[in-house]
Amino acid sequence: MPVPMELARILIRETNDTHIVELREQDGERIFPIVIGLNEAAAIERRLMGQKPPRPQTHELLANIIETLGWRLDRILINDLRDHTFFARLFLKRNGEELEIDSRPSDAIALGIATEVPIYVAEHVLDEVCQQE
Numbered sequence: 001m002p003v004p005m006e007l008a009r010i011l012i013r014e015t016n017d018t019h020i021v022e023l024r025e026q027d028g029e030r031i032f033p034i035v036i037g038l039n040e041a042a043a044i045e046r047r048l049m050g051q052k053p054p055r056p057q058t059h060e061l062l063a064n065i066i067e068t069l070g071w072r073l074d075r076i077l078i079n080d081l082r083d084h085t086f087f088a089r090l091f092l093k094r095n096g097e098e099l100e101i102d103s104r105p106s107d108a109i110a111l112g113i114a115t116e117v118p119i120y121v122a123e124h125v126l127d128e129v130c131q132q133e
Contacts, residue, residue, distance in 0.1 A: 037106060077121070
């Protein structure tokens, strides 16, 4: 069962290549931290601060392409954890059709923040992460 999440915080470390996004369960206490790259962290931070880049960055470009093709991003699901690697799916909708696309979670989250769509984490993934803490 997918668990609705919200962005709790983003930790950008200027002296380190690892940056962390923390998602928090909307109707609960569980925290879901995920390590992301600098580009994704910067894209999320810009969006949260209301800063629009002068030219579309990768996630804005992808959002523009999806919209131009007549689709809309409906939701994001972080659906699996294998060998210390998270997996995510983008769900696009158009005229009653649904399209599911594989994605890195960091890209999915950055795109989701850019387009303000719901982010979910599969219950089994959230349980596994919370047990490791």
